[in-house]
Amino acid sequence: MNSFKKYWRIVLPITIALIIWLFSAASGDLSHQQSQGIASFLGWPHGLTRKIAHFVLYLAFGASLAYYSQGRHRLTYPRYESLLFNLVAVAIYGAIDEVHQLLVAGRNGAVSDVVLDTVAGLCGILIYIAFYCLVWPKLRLWLHARYHHKKNH
8 A cells, every 4th residue: 555655646746747747748630629629528628728728737736746745754744945946847847748739730829828837737736735634634533533433432
């Protein structure tokens, strides 16, 4: 079980990075069709849907990097150097992703998307830290009390 947990922490951000890469590798026409279909289903404007997709994917990427760092280094947050490392990793991957899109037919890269990706990654990192510092200790105590209460009765 411990080895699964150890590897899960790295598998999660790698998987999210691969998902981002695969979406970026789609041609302009295919990408437009996919996002237009989702926008129509949700009843949202197409451009907004694309930006929200960017935000959600990079929010998850940032949170997963924080999860990995926290477990890998047994961190008790906040560790500012770890925060900074995760944020820089998100920004670099966002920039690489935008350059990658420049090489895909019908796609373009945008500096504004790198900024959006970085802000989303920061939000994901901060949400993870808030959960880990504020929610998880209380949830863990509640689960522990609940489990031991059932066990003793």
